Amino acid sequence: MSTLLQLLLRSLETGGIYALAALGIIIIYRTSNITHFAQGSMGMFNTFVVTVLFATFGLPLWLATLGGMLSAIISGFLIDFAIIRRTQKVSPVAKQIITLGLIMIFTGVAPMLFGVDPLRLPKFFEAGSVEFFGASISYNGIFNIILGVALMLLLFYILQKTKIGLAIRTTASNESTARLMGVPTRKVTMFSWALAAMLGCLAGVMIAPVTSVTINLMDSVQVNALIACVLGGFQTFYGPILGAYLIGIGKNILVYYVSSVWGEQLLYLIILLFIVFRPQGLVGRKIVKKV
Amino acid sequence: MDKKLRGPVIINRIYQNSYVRYLLFGLVLGMLPAFLSVTGMNSSYIVNIGGVVIYSIVALGLNLLLGYSGLISLGTAGFMGLGSYIAGYVTATLELPFAACILLVILIPTLIGVLVGLVSLRISGLYLAIATLCVSEILRKTFEEFDMFTGGFSGLKAKYPVIFGIGLSREQTYVFLVVILVLVMMLTHNLVSGQMGRALHAMRGSEVAAQAMGVNILKYRLIAFALATAYAALGGALYIHFIKYSYPAVWTLSMSLNILAVVVVGGLRSIYGTVLGALVVFAVPDLILKRIPVIGSINGISYIFNGILIILIIMLYPQGLAKLVNDIKALVVRLLRKGDVKRD
Amino acid sequence: MTDTKDTNSSGEVLRVENLSIQFGGLKAVDDLSFHVNDKEIFGLIGPNGAGKTTAFNCITQFYRPNRGKVIFHTKTGAEIDLVGQPVHKVIKLGLVRTFQNVELIRELSLIDNVLIGGHIDFKASIFEQALKLPRARREEKEMREKAEQVLSFLGIVDRKDLPAGGQPYGVLKKVEMARTLMCEPKLIILDEPAAGLNDSETEELAASIRTIRDKYQCAILLVEHDMRLVMNICDRICAISFGKFIACGMPEEIQENKQVQEAYLGVEEE
Numbered sequence: 001m002s003t004l005l006q007l008l009l010r011s012l013e014t015g016g017i018y019a020l021a022a023l024g025i026i027i028i029y030r031t032s033n034i035t036h037f038a039q040g041s042m043g044m045f046n047t048f049v050v051t052v053l054f055a056t057f058g059l060p061l062w063l064a065t066l067g068g069m070l071s072a073i074i075s076g077f078l079i080d081f082a083i084i085r086r087t088q089k090v091s092p093v094a095k096q097i098i099t100l101g102l103i104m105i106f107t108g109v110a111p112m113l114f115g116v117d118p119l120r121l122p123k124f125f126e127a128g129s130v131e132f133f134g135a136s137i138s139y140n141g142i143f144n145i146i147l148g149v150a151l152m153l154l155l156f157y158i159l160q161k162t163k164i165g166l167a168i169r170t171t172a173s174n175e176s177t178a179r180l181m182g183v184p185t186r187k188v189t190m191f192s193w194a195l196a197a198m199l200g201c202l203a204g205v206m207i208a209p210v211t212s213v214t215i216n217l218m219d220s221v222q223v224n225a226l227i228a229c230v231l232g233g234f235q236t237f238y239g240p241i242l243g244a245y246l247i248g249i250g251k252n253i254l255v256y257y258v259s260s261v262w263g264e265q266l267l268y269l270i271i272l273l274f275i276v277f278r279p280q281g282l283v284g285r286k287i288v289k290k291v
Numbered sequence: 292m293d294k295k296l297r298g299p300v301i302i303n304r305i306y307q308n309s310y311v312r313y314l315l316f317g318l319v320l321g322m323l324p325a326f327l328s329v330t331g332m333n334s335s336y337i338v339n340i341g342g343v344v345i346y347s348i349v350a351l352g353l354n355l356l357l358g359y360s361g362l363i364s365l366g367t368a369g370f371m372g373l374g375s376y377i378a379g380y381v382t383a384t385l386e387l388p389f390a391a392c393i394l395l396v397i398l399i400p401t402l403i404g405v406l407v408g409l410v411s412l413r414i415s416g417l418y419l420a421i422a423t424l425c426v427s428e429i430l431r432k433t434f435e436e437f438d439m440f441t442g443g444f445s446g447l448k449a450k451y452p453v454i455f456g457i458g459l460s461r462e463q464t465y466v467f468l469v470v471i472l473v474l475v476m477m478l479t480h481n482l483v484s485g486q487m488g489r490a491l492h493a494m495r496g497s498e499v500a501a502q503a504m505g506v507n508i509l510k511y512r513l514i515a516f517a518l519a520t521a522y523a524a525l526g527g528a529l530y531i532h533f534i535k536y537s538y539p540a541v542w543t544l545s546m547s548l549n550i551l552a553v554v555v556v557g558g559l560r561s562i563y564g565t566v567l568g569a570l571v572v573f574a575v576p577d578l579i580l581k582r583i584p585v586i587g588s589i590n591g592i593s594y595i596f597n598g599i600l601i602i603l604i605i606m607l608y609p610q611g612l613a614k615l616v617n618d619i620k621a622l623v624v625r626l627l628r629k630g631d632v633k634r635d
Numbered sequence: 636m637t638d639t640k641d642t643n644s645s646g647e648v649l650r651v652e653n654l655s656i657q658f659g660g661l662k663a664v665d666d667l668s669f670h671v672n673d674k675e676i677f678g679l680i681g682p683n684g685a686g687k688t689t690a691f692n693c694i695t696q697f698y699r700p701n702r703g704k705v706i707f708h709t710k711t712g713a714e715i716d717l718v719g720q721p722v723h724k725v726i727k728l729g730l731v732r733t734f735q736n737v738e739l740i741r742e743l744s745l746i747d748n749v750l751i752g753g754h755i756d757f758k759a760s761i762f763e764q765a766l767k768l769p770r771a772r773r774e775e776k777e778m779r780e781k782a783e784q785v786l787s788f789l790g791i792v793d794r795k796d797l798p799a800g801g802q803p804y805g806v807l808k809k810v811e812m813a814r815t816l817m818c819e820p821k822l823i824i825l826d827e828p829a830a831g832l833n834d835s836e837t838e839e840l841a842a843s844i845r846t847i848r849d850k851y852q853c854a855i856l857l858v859e860h861d862m863r864l865v866m867n868i869c870d871r872i873c874a875i876s877f878g879k880f881i882a883c884g885m886p887e888e889i890q891e892n893k894q895v896q897e898a899y900l901g902v903e904e905e
Contacts, residue, residue, distance in 0.1 A: 035417055037548060086606055093363065094605045096420075097555045100548040101602035108594030223428055223544055230421040261436045265429045272410070272425045279414040478765045485764040485775055486750075486757040492740050493751050499697065500738035504814065505726040505755035514761065560742070 002134030007252045009137045009145070013206075015248025016148030020203040021218070021225035022232075022240040023155065024196030029234055030172035031185075031192040032084055034095045038102035040222030043200030044215060045106045046072045048114045050205055051121045051213045061124060065205055072201040076194035084189060107215055121208040144206050151202070152241060155195075159237060164191065172237075231271055233281025242282055247271075309480055316563075317473035320344070324462040337465050338534075339574050344468045345529050347569040348475050350553040351562065352522020357551070358559035359483060360515040361495030362411055363420040365547045369427030370520045372434055372542030373400045374527025379447040379537060380440055389452045389532075396528040397521045404520025408513040427547060434539040446538025449531045464533055471529065475522070476562050482518075483560075491515060549573070556604050558611025567612045571600065647708060648673045648822050648854045649694070649730075654703035656693055663689040664700070665878040671822065671854050673708075676844060678857045678869035680889075682899050686878035687858045688735075691824060695732050696722045710821055727755050729821035733811045735830055741800035745791065745810050748799050749782040752814035778817075785813045788850070789843065805836050809843075816847065822854045823847075829861040837861065841868045866890065874898065 021039055028036040050068035053059045059067065079102065087095060125139035159165035164187075170178040171188045179185045204218055211217065225240075228247050232239030247267070255263030275281070305311055320340075327334055349371055356362050374396045381392040407426055411419055434441045441447055451464045459467060482488055490511050493501035502508060531537045549572055557568020576593030608615050650670040656663055664686045671677045681687050692698040694705050696717055705717040710729035717725060725731075731752075739748045756778065759771035786792040789809045799807065808828065815823050828844075829837045841864055848855055859865050865872060866886045873883040876898035882889055889895055 035420075037544070083602060083606070090605060090609050092416075093357065093551075094555055094609050097548075097552050098602050098605055100552050101598040101600075101605070103545065103548070104594045104598030104601065106598075108591035108596075108598060111591040112595070219543065223424065226421050227425060230418050234417060265432050265436075268425045268429045268432075272422055272429075275418060275422055275425075276410050276413050279418060281418075481767045482761070482765050485767075485771060486754060486759070487761055487764055489743070489747055489751050490754060492743055492747075493754075496740035496742070497734075497738035500734060500740075501751070502697075502722040503695065503726065503732050503734070504751050505723050505818075506751075507721075507723045 003256070005133055006135035006137070007256055008249065009132070009135060009141065011249040011252045012145045012245070013141050013148075013248075014251065015245035016145055017203045017206050017221060018224045018228055018247055019152065019241045019244035020148060020199045020206075021221050022228040022244045023152070023237070024199040024203075025225050026229055026234065026237055026240045027168070027172075027192045028196050029229070030237070031168060031175070032080075032189050033092070033175070034084070034087075034099060035226075036196060037096060037099040037222070037226075038106065039196060039200050039225060040218030041103045041106040042072070042075060042197050043204040043221070044213075044217045045110050046075065046197060046201035047121070047204030047208055047213055047217060048110055048119070050201065051119045051208070052114055054121065055119060061122065065202075068201045068205065069198050072197035073194040076197035077190055080190045080193040084193065085186075110215055118212040118214045121205065121213050123209040140209075147202075148206075151199075156238070164188075168192065227268070227271060230275060231281060233283050235280070236283050239281055239283040246282075310477055313473050313476050313480070316476075317469050320472075321466050321469040324465055336578065337461060339577050341465045341468055341533050343566070343569045343574045344465075344472045345526050345533065346550060346553060346573050347566045348472055348529065349523045349526035350550050350557070350565045350569055351475060351479050352519040352526075353550055354554045354557075354559065354562075354565050355479065355483070355491070355522070356515050356519040357554055358561075359488060359491040359495060360511070362512065362515060363416065364407075364423040364516075364519060365420045365544065365551070366407065366423035366427040366430075367519075367523050367550045368542040368544070368546035369430035370400050370404065370523040371527035371530065371546070371550075372537065372539070373403070373430055374524030375531040375537035376434060376441050376447055376527075377524070378528030379449040379531045382452070382532070383447065383449050384440075389454050392528060393525070396524045400524035401517045401521045404516045405513050407520070408516030411512050411516065412509060424544060424547070427542070427544070431539050431542050434542065441539075444539060446536050447531065448536045450535060452532045468529055468533060471525075472566075475525075476566075479562055487511075487514070552601055556601055556611055558613030561611065561613035564611050564613025564616075567616070571604075571612065572597065575600070646672050647706075648675075649708070649856070650704075650706040651690075651694065652704040652706065654690060654693055654700050654705065656689060656698060656700045656702075663878050664693060667703070667875060667878065667880050669873040669880065669883050671856055672871075673821075674848060674852055674854055675870045676848055676855045676857070676868050678859060678865040678872040678886075679875070680859060680862070680865055680872060681875040681881075683860075685876050685898075687875065688826070689878070690875070691732075691826060691858050695730065695824060696720055696725055708821065710819075726818055726820075729818070730824070731815040731818055731820040731822075732824040733815060733826050733828065735826040737804070737807045737811055739799045739807055739810060739814075742798060744796045744798055745802070745806075746779065746782050746786065746795040748810055749786060749813045749817060750778055752817035753778045753782065755818060782813070782817065785816045786810075788816075789813050804831055808832070808840075812843070812847070816851060819851065820853050822856060824856045824858065826858055827860060828857065829859060829864050837864055840864065844868055 021043065024039050025036045028034055028039070046068045049071040050064045053064035053067045054061055083098060087098060090098070123140040124143050128139040129136045130139065130142065159169060167178075167183050167188050168191070170181070170183050171185045175185055200218070203221055207221060208217060224247055225244065228243035229240040230243070231246065232241065232243030234240075250267045250270070251264060254267050258266060323340055324334070324337055327336055349367060353364065353367055356364055377399055378392045378396050381387050381395055382389060403426075407423060410422055414422055435444055451459045451461065452467065453459070454467070483491070490501065490506045493504065493506055494508060494511050498508060527537070553568040553572045554565060555568070556571055557566070558564030576597045604612065647670050652668050654664055654667040667690055679687055679690065689698065693700040694717065700718060703718070707715055707717050707728060707730055709715055715728060717728070717730070740751070757774050759768070759774050763771040783792055783795060786795050789812060791806055791809050794802065794806065799810065802810075825844075828840055832840060844855055844857075845868060847853070857865060857869065869886055871884060872886055872889045874881045874889055874892070874895045881894045881898060882892045884892075
């Protein structure tokens with residue numbers, strides 16, 4: 001029982017990280033109509049910024065993280081302004097390639113600015129853990145979980161209850177109509193790219209202590225975030241979040257209880273089968289083809 | 292006909308034949324090592340161009356899938372990796388002849404490719420793309436864990452191929468690669484210019500019209516995926532026998548995206564364009580940038596340049612380099628014609 | 636269901652029996668029955684929203700009807716109920732259709748688009764095509780010649796190598812028509828062929844339809860809005876409204892039919 005609980009707690013942590021990245025991807029997808037393959041790379045880049053601010057400039061971790069947020073906002077704005085704005089008449093497939101170009105740019109700039117050696121980023125709370133019905137979880141773990149959930153709730157509050165959130169939802173539902181109705185879609189896309197970058201950075205900062213800060217930091221997060229979006233369906237904002245937590249749970253449970261060697265493959269296989277039988281995802285609506 | 296025109300007309304007619312063009316192209320490409328050794332340039336260029344040849348083959352398969360059939364796959368890396376591991380296992384561990392290796396490499400992954408094709412009937416677009424990513428990741432993690440066959444994280448090693456008992460050197464393997472590329476280009480040309488190509492076009496352009504004209508969508512989807520997978524697996528087999536090793540960290544989403552970039556940058560539905568795209572995506576950074584003094588040695592500069600280049604091409608010339616080349620050709624022809632008129 | 640009954644005796648090429656389909660609560664087609672004779676030019680008419688297109692999609696199996704049969708007399712003389720047949724098999728039996736939206740492939744040339752119509756007649760395998768073996772080469776050559784003949788018959792062979800993308804609407808409609816002729820069908824169903832055409836083009840279309848019927852000895856079912864075209868060339872007409880059958884007969888009979896007039900013009904004031 002306690003192992004199960006332990007696994008669940010750990011899943012909430014991993015799931016939360018995937019969820020943050022997935023949220024970034026789905027926001028970009030619904031407002032700019034692009035599949036953001038570079039979410040991971042941008043997160044990696046901004047996590048490097050945090051690490052450098054912390055390690056080289058000696059800023060306290062929370063301040064360094066804020067610095068990373070700032071860099072994320074700037075990079076998000078830059079990308080939207082310099083590139084995304086000008087890709088109106090590009091085909092959807094070509095748009096994915098643009099994000100590939102972004103991956104390459106970030107993968108190139110990172111070693112250029114930060115060197116090639118792996119760096120270390122500490123946790124928010126280095127030590128201390130809590131016992132919970134026989135399962136133990138570190139303070140850091142609790143913090144990550146709560147931070148993740150809090151952020152998600154905050155973003156949903158913004159989406160549902162504020163003007164900018166309404167603007168985002170309108171743009172997401174139909175960009176040209178939104179523009180015609182006077183919604184400031186340019187601001188919306190700018191904001192979305194900045195937001196996605198921030199979420200990516202946060203995910204990176206959360207996962208960095210587990211491994212080390214290298215170019216490949218966010219590779220698995222990127223893949224899992226994408227799969228979370230497909231699992232949850234690209235039609236809603238909360239579908240991918242759900243998908244992300246499910247992936248976190250599924251991964252931990254399958255790897256522990258079934259097979260540590262084949263657990264992840266099994267998870268993906270199950271997800272694949274699920275998608276085949278329910279193509280619209282967990283919470284999507286079925287799209288009917290018209291003749 | 293004027294006597295002095297006859298010569299060029301005959302040459303022109305021969306040149307019009309597509310196969311002749313492919314052969315000439317292969318000839319030029321194949322003479323590269325000789326050219327390099329004569330001019331005294333660094334022979335490690337061969338490895339890069341050889342890579343371009345291999346990636347071209349894989350990308351041609353993806354072009355069949357994306358450009359002609361309109362189906363997206365992000366699973367290319369997984370299948371290429373699978374091909375490389377099967378090939379390596381067959382020649383290095385089982386020590387079977389190279390021909391057996393090619394046969395198995397095309398057979399086994401294609402079966403899985405057909406399964407993926409079945410999946411494509413239920414889902415489309417982005418969902419299909421990520422589903423293929425799932426498959427690729429399943430394969431990649433299997434490469435990591437199945438160390439009995441794959442050597443796990445440290446990968447599998449192989450040597451240059453041995454054909455009909457003759458062990459090939461690096462340069463000879465390179466020529467072998469070029470030969471395969473030319474054959475694949477010609478095969479692809481035949482396929483897309485005939486009934487199958489039209490059926491794929493129809494499937495992409497208007498599924499309802501295709502069905503009304505008797506195109507069995509299921510059959511052609513499966514064919515498209517089978518072909519794309521076969522090309523990728525073949526590329527993988529050539530990869531491990533030229534680069535001489537294969538390990539799981541190569542076969543990632545990045546690799547699949549790069550090959551997708553080759554197709555889009557080169558130009559959908561263009562055979563030569565695909566090779567051009569492979570040159571841009573895979574060779575330009577190492578061949579050109581790293582050699583530029585001072586700038587070349589900055590870490591990551593080639594990546595940055597490549598990324599910017601790709602983005603520029605997509606933004607300015609969304610139809611790809613093949614169209615750019617055609618436009619340049621048309622411009623040159625027009626300028627020459629203006630010159631002729633003036634002379635009269 | 637195959638029946639080796641001699642179909643020439645009945646003279647019918649298509650018999651629609653009690654065709655019904657509903658979407659949700661809406662009965663789009665309600666118990667519709669009519670038949671089309673061999674080599675006849677037949678019109679299916681009705682006001683907007685009458686269910687013509689839906690009926691048509693049910694016949695060609697793009698929709699699966701809830702009830703009813705669609706008996707077709709195939710090229711080989713068999714009688715088959717089309718309901719439940721896969722969409723792509725329908726053309727093999729000898730029934731082919733056009734699309735109101737002109738579904739051509741923009742990037743392909745006109746002749747390549749027409750060649751798609753000949754898809755089912757290619758017997759060479761993928762393997763043979765890849766290696767351009769003799770049978771594949773021969774088939775390609777023969778089909779190309781056939782396609783050129785058809786294009787020439789419709790008067791547009793000089794454009795055959797141009798991409799469909801830039802061609803005027805009238806030309807595209809002809810290419811769609813050419814595509815259907817490749818398989819030498821027994822019945823061609825035309826989906827609003829006069830849509831988007833001006834008067835002179837419509838006259839040309841009328842002449843083409845007659846010539847096609849005469850040359851290819853096939854029946855033609857027109858689903859159409861343009862009354863003049865329908866009255867002009869159809870041997871018989873079936874009128875429907877709100878998915879239900881109203882009347883069937885010769886053009887003059889239909890013109891004078893009170894119910895048809897009501898359906899189009901509304902109920903007359905007494």
